[in-house]
Amino acid sequence: MVDPARTTPPIVEVRARRSGRWLALVGLLLISVMAGGVWLLVHWEPHLLPVRVIAVEGELHHHSSRLLQQTISERLRGGILTADLHDLKQAAEDLAWVGRATVRRVWPDRLQVEVEEHRPIARWNRDGLVTAEGIVFRPGTGTVPAGLPLLEGEDRRAPEVVKRYAQWRDDLMLIGHLIQTLSVDPRGAWRVELVMGVELYLGTEGVDQRLARYIASATQLEAAGQPLVVDLRYSNGFAVKWAANAEPQARATTDRPTRSGKRG
Numbered sequence: 622m623v624d625p626a627r628t629t630p631p632i633v634e635v636r637a638r639r640s641g642r643w644l645a646l647v648g649l650l651l652i653s654v655m656a657g658g659v660w661l662l663v664h665w666e667p668h669l670l671p672v673r674v675i676a677v678e679g680e681l682h683h684h685s686s687r688l689l690q691q692t693i694s695e696r697l698r699g700g701i702l703t704a705d706l707h708d709l710k711q712a713a714e715d716l717a718w719v720g721r722a723t724v725r726r727v728w729p730d731r732l733q734v735e736v737e738e739h740r741p742i743a744r745w746n747r748d749g750l751v752t753a754e755g756i757v758f759r760p761g762t763g764t765v766p767a768g769l770p771l772l773e774g775e776d777r778r779a780p781e782v783v784k785r786y787a788q789w790r791d792d793l794m795l796i797g798h799l800i801q802t803l804s805v806d807p808r809g810a811w812r813v814e815l816v817m818g819v820e821l822y823l824g825t826e827g828v829d830q831r832l833a834r835y836i837a838s839a840t841q842l843e844a845a846g847q848p849l850v851v852d853l854r855y856s857n858g859f860a861v862k863w864a865a866n867a868e869p870q871a872r873a874t875t876d877r878p879t880r881s882g883k884r885g
Contacts, residue, residue, distance in 0.1 A: 672731070684719060745779065773803070775807065793815070819849065835859065847863060847864035
C-alpha cells in the first residue's frame, strides 16, 4: 500500500516549476516590449516630435544668434524628448566668447538657449582675453575689442593679476594716469607700464606700498622732468631714469640711490 503523504510533494514541485516558467516568460515578454518601445522612441521620436525651433536669448556681441543656432543644430541628436541638453549646453559653451549657457525644452517643438558672453576687461598675454573674474579665454581669430590694456602672467595667476589691476587702476587714475601694461613674471616680480610711457618696477615684496610711494611722488617727478623708468625696488626710496631732454639738475637730485640696499 502506497503512503499518500509521499506522493504530494512531487505534484507541488511540478506546479511550482510551471508557475516559475510562466513568470519567466512574462518577464521576458515585458523586457522585449520595453526594449521595443525604447527602440521605437529612439528611431521614430525625432520624426514624430522633431525640434523645429532653436530660440537664442541673451546679449550677444560677438556670436550672433545664427551662429549659435547653427552650432546647436549640428550637435542636436533626437527630438524634443530625447535631445541631450547637457551635450547641447557644452556645444554652446565651447564657443570662445560664450561664458555660460542653459538649454531647456519648451513643448512641443522648441529648444530655448540662454547665453552669457564673456566680458573681457583686458588682453591676456599674446593671444588671450581675461574677464573681471580672472577667467582667461582665447577667441582665436575672433574680434578683439580695441583699447584694452595688456595683462601678462601665468594663466593660474590671472585672478590675482586682475585683482591688482583693478586696485592699481583706480589708485593711478586719482593722479591722472592709466595702466597700459601690467605684468608679473614667474619669479613674482611686478612691472607696470603707464600710457604716458613710464615703466614702474615694483619687485616681489611690498608692491602695494611701493606703488603708493610712486603715486605720492608722481607730481614732483613730473615737475622735475620726464621720467622713463622708476625703479621702486628699494626699501624706502626709488631711482629714476630720465628722458634725454630732462633737466640735468633734476636728474642729479632724484637719480640718487637710497641708503638702504635694493630688495626684491
